[in-house]
Amino acid sequence: xxxxxxxxxxxxxxxxxxxxxxxxxxxxxxxxxxxxxxxxxxxxxxxxxxxxxxxxxxxxxxxxxxxxxxxxxxxxxxxxxxxxxxxxxxxxxxxxxxxxxxxxxxxxxxxxxxxxxxxxxxxxxxxxxxxxxxxxxxxxxxxxxxxxxxxxxxxxxxxxxxxxxxxxxxxxxxxxxxxxxxxxxxxxxxxxxxxxxxxxxxxxxxxxxxxxxxxxxxxxxxxxxxxxxxxxxxxx
Numbered sequence: 001x002x003x004x005x006x007x008x009x010x011x012x013x014x015x016x017x018x019x020x021x022x023x024x025x026x027x028x029x030x031x032x033x034x035x036x037x038x039x040x041x042x043x044x045x046x047x048x049x050x051x052x053x054x055x056x057x058x059x060x061x062x063x064x065x066x067x068x069x070x071x072x073x074x075x076x077x078x079x080x081x082x083x084x085x086x087x088x089x090x091x092x093x094x095x096x097x098x099x100x101x102x103x104x105x106x107x108x109x110x111x112x113x114x115x116x117x118x119x120x121x122x123x124x125x126x127x128x129x130x131x132x133x134x135x136x137x138x139x140x141x142x143x144x145x146x147x148x149x150x151x152x153x154x155x156x157x158x159x160x161x162x163x164x165x166x167x168x169x170x171x172x173x174x175x176x177x178x179x180x181x182x183x184x185x186x187x188x189x190x191x192x193x194x195x196x197x198x199x200x201x202x203x204x205x206x207x208x209x210x211x212x213x214x215x216x217x218x219x220x221x222x223x224x225x226x227x228x229x230x231x232x233x234x235x236x
Contacts, residue, residue, distance in 0.1 A: 035075065
């Protein structure tokens with residue numbers, strides 16, 4: 001099974017091709033350029049330079065949330081366009097689960113943390129070992145203090161991954177909970193992780209392009225601010 005995977009949920013953008021869960025080619029950049037400018041050129045260059053084609057893919061996978069609202073929409077729109085034109089199915093993948101799969105070889109707890117601002121993180125927790133994952137916590141938005149309370153007493157070493165990893169690590173350490181950061185080359189979100197997760201969802205997790213949906217986990221900042229002005233929302 002061969003698939004193209006895209007990741008644009010945070011500052012970095014990346015794409016990869018995997019066959020039966022093994023990376024064949026990948027490209028990643030985090031230079032600050034917008035994903036609308038970089039993502040599709042990355043895909044085009046990856047396929048051209050590796051001698052692969054969109055027609056040779058069985059499916060196209062994408063990080064479908066949580067994450068940056070703009071980044072997720074750009075990634076989903078790109079995948080829908082590619083899939084529609086090539087008549088390929090899509091595989092939406094949890095951004096948080098995709099972050100954990102490159103660490104599945106570790107023994108212990110993988111804490112996925114994306115910075116959701118206002119002392120909150122997008123978070124999921126997995127038990128890792130022997131190249132596989134067992135989900136302990138569903139994708140959620142949680143305060144840093146809430147994450148500390150939830151993680152206290154968990155057995156095994158804790159490894160924190162994601163663009164909120166340093167923030168989460170510092171808070172955990174301040175509360176006396178030992179943890180470590182993922183290695184630098186695995187710390188940030190990547191399309192390789194998206195592809196690893198997607199291969200395990202094939203074929204039951206595949207959907208037509210028109211059914212691809214994003215999981216934001218919470219309202220956008222504009223929506224939250226509007227509701228707060230109306231007295232119908234609290235940021236706490």
